[in-house]
Amino acid sequence: MPDETTPPSLDEILAAMNLDSRGTLADRMGIEFVEASAQRVVATMPVKGNTQPYGLLHGGASCVLAETLGSVGSALHAGRDAMALGIEINATHHRSADAGVVTGVATPVHLGRTLATYEIVITDEHDRRICTARLSCLIKRP
Template structure:
């Protein structure tokens, strides 16, 4: 049975001392086939012209899509690796908040394909991404 609160807590705990914490990404909603996070748009994620950096959008998308794959695997037995990501940057954003929602397109045993929509506070599409994750057996560390 899917436990939304447990999933969100797990994702937010894993973000400590990582790029996700640096970018202030916070996981805020989850369901059986989606995961949503938010990220503030401020100078920390700007490019030199004062706009949301495309790389920050891609980092947000990959973070959400990779974390979402954890919903379908046993993290004690499997690891998730992003192997391909593409992004279409559709709207400039200077400040406020962006929200990324990853929805599963294909859920195989070894490959997951996600569509990640990044929107603003008005639900306007800022960036559309596609992420492919490979599911690998967990190695001893």
């Protein structure tokens, strides 16, 4: 068993992030974190339950996944004593998905003291690009 000075493992951090998401929009959407650092955040989301009336992945669901990933990356960049608040998102929907799981990968475009911007690429199980989004977060420090 690790002592208090042993940093948590990546698996422990991801388990805590998934646990902390319980009862949130990310939880209701079925978003599961796979990897998380300020340089790269990865999560999956099921298509089922996140569709519009035609049975296709809802564009808003892609935006929720993108904002979740970019916000987590921004918060990790900002550190414990700061808040990362989404202030702008845009998304281009390239193709539809009607089943399976989509994966979002967020990587930084800019990591500053007061602003962090991430590009988020969402792909289907065949590695086809479903959506490209960009999120900017204001970093608010005490």
